[in-house]
Amino acid sequence: MKRLSVQRLLALTAAAVLVITPSVIWTQTSAAAMSEGLLCDTDANQTFSLTATDGYVSTPDGNSIYMWSYANSKRGFQFPGTTLCVESGRQVTVVLHNKLPEATSIVFPGQKAVKANGNPAQPQFDSGGSLTSLVQSAAATDGSVTYTFTAGSPGTYLYETGTDVDKQQQMGLYGALVVRPAGHANQVNDRGDSAFANGKEYVYLLSEIDPDVHLAVERNQPVNLNSSVARYFMINGRSMPDTLAPNNAPWLPTQPYGALVHIKPYDAATNPLPATIRYLNAGSVNYPFHPHGSDERVINRDGHALAGPEGQDLSYQKYDLDVGPGQTLDVLMDWRDVEGWNATTNPIPTQIPAITDQLLVGSDTWFSESGYLGTKNAVPSNMTQNNECGEYYHIAHSHALEQATNYGAAFGGMMTVFRIDPPAGCVSQ
Numbered sequence: 477m478k479r480l481s482v483q484r485l486l487a488l489t490a491a492a493v494l495v496i497t498p499s500v501i502w503t504q505t506s507a508a509a510m511s512e513g514l515l516c517d518t519d520a521n522q523t524f525s526l527t528a529t530d531g532y533v534s535t536p537d538g539n540s541i542y543m544w545s546y547a548n549s550k551r552g553f554q555f556p557g558t559t560l561c562v563e564s565g566r567q568v569t570v571v572l573h574n575k576l577p578e579a580t581s582i583v584f585p586g587q588k589a590v591k592a593n594g595n596p597a598q599p600q601f602d603s604g605g606s607l608t609s610l611v612q613s614a615a616a617t618d619g620s621v622t623y624t625f626t627a628g629s630p631g632t633y634l635y636e637t638g639t640d641v642d643k644q645q646q647m648g649l650y651g652a653l654v655v656r657p658a659g660h661a662n663q664v665n666d667r668g669d670s671a672f673a674n675g676k677e678y679v680y681l682l683s684e685i686d687p688d689v690h691l692a693v694e695r696n697q698p699v700n701l702n703s704s705v706a707r708y709f710m711i712n713g714r715s716m717p718d719t720l721a722p723n724n725a726p727w728l729p730t731q732p733y734g735a736l737v738h739i740k741p742y743d744a745a746t747n748p749l750p751a752t753i754r755y756l757n758a759g760s761v762n763y764p765f766h767p768h769g770s771d772e773r774v775i776n777r778d779g780h781a782l783a784g785p786e787g788q789d790l791s792y793q794k795y796d797l798d799v800g801p802g803q804t805l806d807v808l809m810d811w812r813d814v815e816g817w818n819a820t821t822n823p824i825p826t827q828i829p830a831i832t833d834q835l836l837v838g839s840d841t842w843f844s845e846s847g848y849l850g851t852k853n854a855v856p857s858n859m860t861q862n863n864e865c866g867e868y869y870h871i872a873h874s875h876a877l878e879q880a881t882n883y884g885a886a887f888g889g890m891m892t893v894f895r896i897d898p899p900a901g902c903v904s905q
């Protein structure tokens with residue numbers, strides 16, 4: 477989208493968003509179990525029971541895909557694996573039960589003193605000396621293995637299969653592990669300047685799916701990973717526009733995690749802290765991800781604070797985040813471009829075109845062509861404005877545009893929106 481004019485880009489963005497305004501989706505169902513932002517499993521003893529099992533996920537183009545994933549053993553299949561939240565420096569126990577038709581395992585990169593059934597975690601070899609697994613595994617169909625480790629430095633980590641990795645990772649065996657600093661649950665790392673606003677915490681677990689591989693595994697046919705081509709690109713196991721739906725949306729029963737960032741503008745008195753977004757790449761290629769309209773501040777990489785030996789702040793502002801395979805990046809993000817809410821202080825005058833030059837579609841949508849979507853204006857009498865309360869929506873997506881598709885159809889895939897409510901909050905008009 478880099479070569480489009482700003483005006484055109486905003487028009488595209490607004491056109492895409494207004495058709496699928498999340499508040500419209502949201503109000504269609506009971507909001508009982510639905511929520512926004514990070515959902516994670518916690519346990520006072522930091523002991524978790526995961527089941528490697530199979531199930532199906534849906535894609536926005538109507539496909540249903542056979543997957544493998546790690547479910548919380550108390551719940552049914554879900555994709556991606558359940559997000560685990562633990563505290564740095566404390567022991568964690570993960571019991572893996574395997575319901576899959578082949579052996580599987582979990583590796584915990586970045587964690588300390590990892591053990592499997594009490595023995596040091598280490599690669600496994602068959603009698604001929606060939607590697608069979610990066611770590612002790614649970615046998616097919618009903619095996620289990622207990623991993624223990626000391627949670628590493630505060631930040632975000634993948635946990636993922638260590639067995640037949642190319643195939644099993646493609647099948648979906650991965651999840652996010654959030655390690656919190658001891659005593660500072662609202663900081664990303666041990667530094668005070670990594671504090672984030674209460675509840676404004678988001679995980680973006682990025683991955684991809686080649687449906688041909690999944691169909692072959694489902695049918696017990698040979699799998700050819702060398703000719704694999706990804707067709708679906710996911711944030712938290714969902715593709716746009718499903719990414720906009722809330723957590724636990726009932727129409728996505730096996731894909732519980734939403735990916736809509738929902739914040740208010742920075743304000744020194746009332747909203748001084750940023751949101752945090754935890755990016756993880758569980759795929760095989762780089763995902764160059766960016767929100768429109770704002771930089772993000774990268775403060776952690778692979779679970780380590782970006783700081784010098786004397787504690788120097790080595791964080792940096794970035795517009796496009798290149799999240800490499802296996803990598804995690806933790807960012808802070810706040811919204812400071814708020815002048816548009818008040819036309820009298822707007823430093824960038826935006827000429828709103830004549831009504832005859834505006835995009836008017838049917839009786840459903842209306843778009844002002846203003847660079848600022850944040851003002852709820854009167855609309856022509858036969859039009860419906862989906863802008864709920866003067867909020868902004870900005871697209872955030874993979875800049876490798878084939879990753880922003882559903883089997884080639886844009887807009888889709890690894891795409892979501894950031895929603896910025898007016899400073900006083902969202903009061904429907």
Ligand SMILES: [Cu+2]
Pocket residue numbers: 477766768873875
């Ligand atoms: Cu873009």
